[in-house]
Amino acid sequence: MTASTDALRQQRRVRELSAAVTRALAADPSIHLRQQHFFKGNQSLASYAPHLRLQPEEQLEFLRGVADSLAIRLQYSDQTLHQSHLPDDPLARLVFDWLESLRTESLTPDTLPGVKANLEKRFYYWSAGFHHAGHTQSALGILLYTVAQMCWSRLMGRPVYEETEDLIEATRASINAELGTALAGLRRDRHNQSNYIPHALAIAHVVARSVEQALANKKKQNTDEDEDEASQDAFALLLDLDAGQEGAIHTAESAQSEVFSALKERYAIFDDQFDRVIYPADSVRPELLEEYRERINQRIAAQHIPFPLLVQRIRRALERPLGERxxxxxxxxxxxxxxxxxxxxxxxxxxxxxxxQPLIQHQTSVSFLIDCSGSMKVHAETLTMMVDLLCKALERAGAQTEVLGFSTQAWNGGRPYRRWRATGRKPHPGRLNEVEHRIFKEADTSWQHANRAIMALLKLDLYREGIDGEAVQWATERLLAQSSARRLLYVVSDGSPMDSATNLANDDFYIDNHLQQVLGQSQALGVEVCGIGIGLDLGQLYQHALIADLHKGLDNHFIDDFIQSLRGSRR
Known part of the structure; x- marks a missing residue:
């Protein structure tokens, strides 16, 4: 057993123990930990509170604080009441949710001294990490950090983090007058959630307004110091726009196809003469692409994601060591x-x-393969924003990127299906639709030249049905044709493969089983394939899977998970 395997086993054990503690403390056997998030069944328990955000390699002594906080919150917080008062503004929402977590932590009974110690240790651990990362050096960072320290100290009746006590004094004095009444109310009404909410909302809105003004002032300065900006704006990546707390995360279904097994796992295509590869941007008016581009630019700007920091994190994730030299x-x-x-x-x-010897970065090719089935229409705008932003950041970090899509040319089979019916309906005909593969951005075209073509993802009449396996095969072949040392394929989808004509003539899992076969072949060829589930877990289909919940915008938990996935297996 290698040291890395030992580390992975230990990390898994740490998480299992923490989930077990949470189940015991909350008296709820349905709680579990998946992909760095706690779940109650399929319901996410993720908190917006930055001090509770899990890191990939969390030590047990600090992870316990997260587990205990979530368990205490399950006991003392009315989630329905809380959700009904969540502000629309992302930052105000973060602060409001943060204050609810701190409120429930302050209610931990004296009969649980170990839990109290874990919660305090966790907050101080976060405080040290935030400060030592340099985030308190900017006006924005010190404002948010100071508010967090003031609220925590007031609620817990404990001193602020000692190392930064003098550092926050000036900021604390400047905002104390505006927050004083609400701060007093936090401690006074912490036992009554309904009475506590107005105080928390008041603080949340004050912080949001202050940050908005700070960002506006900084924009007017128009500086080009990327590294300084990255350090100053790092806190923005802690904004959790995850809408998953309001709904369940489902799992993509998969089962054995009797037809696929009967054919000895040989995938059949009834008629491929109508298949084609297109460039969707060619069928969209340039003026409309420009309009789409402006809309996505506005959406990205509204996210307040510090782009230089995102690039820096991706660049580090792509680095590879030279070995024992x-x-x-x-x-x-x-x-x-x-x-x-x-x-x-x-x-x-x-x-x-x-x-x-320093880390080096091998040339990496990253391909995004987008499921353009009809159900993806509702996610088109946020999906386009996500892919566009990640492509730009990946290229700035030195990677080569490609954006591909797949769908069908018709609903319910089209010409192959009609021909099959006209020729006697041969049993188990295989695929019965007209496949259409799409190129939104080629690998040898820079984002600068292709960023308008990517906007063709917003042309909703292009979304029909989806035959995933052939698309993954096609995308894999394109990646293998590139000279990069490392190749990654991200398949973005909201469910299992679906083509109604093919399913009716074969069975429900025929193209699903072909997808799994192709995924195994792609992995064997050295392509790292990862499924990105839009609002669901694709773990039943993909060995490596991420979850992106796009209902209220770009999910920053997903950004963290995506960057972690870029690390892959360090060799």
Missing amino acids: WEWDQEEGLIDGRRLTQLISSPMERRLFKRP
């Missing part, structure tokens, strides 16, 4: 044990150290 004879680094004798014989010698 060292730079010798260095004046700083790690002591080279082989040269310790020289320290005695030549006291003035300084080149006694070694350093690991």
